Amino acid sequence: MTTILCAVAVLLTLGYTTLNGFRDASTAVAAAVRTRALTPGIAVTVAAIFAFLGTLASSSFGFSWLTAWMSACPRATLD
Numbered sequence: 001m002t003t004i005l006c007a008v009a010v011l012l013t014l015g016y017t018t019l020n021g022f023r024d025a026s027t028a029v030a031a032a033v034r035t036r037a038l039t040p041g042i043a044v045t046v047a048a049i050f051a052f053l054g055t056l057a058s059s060s061f062g063f064s065w066l067t068a069w070m071s072a073c074p075r076a077t078l079d
Contacts, residue, residue, distance in 0.1 A: 010066075017058075021051065021054070025047045025051055028043075028047060029043045029044055029047050032046075
């Protein structure tokens with residue numbers, strides 16, 4: 001039961017983070033284009049590259065943190 005609740009919590013957190021990232025990316029692109037710092041094409045390209053790199057970095061960090069946390073927990077609490 002605890003494993004199911006943990007999985008649901010992780011999935012909800014991932015969903016929230018993903019949606020929050022979409023809003024942040026669109027705001028960054030809009031601000032760069034509105035101030036004419038970047039053209040729309042370049043702004044979208046830069047946002048896509050850094051969104052991809054951020055996803056890779058956060059996924060690997062989250063997986064390594066979760067693996068370390070799960071190995072540190074006593075086995076009885078995980079069942």
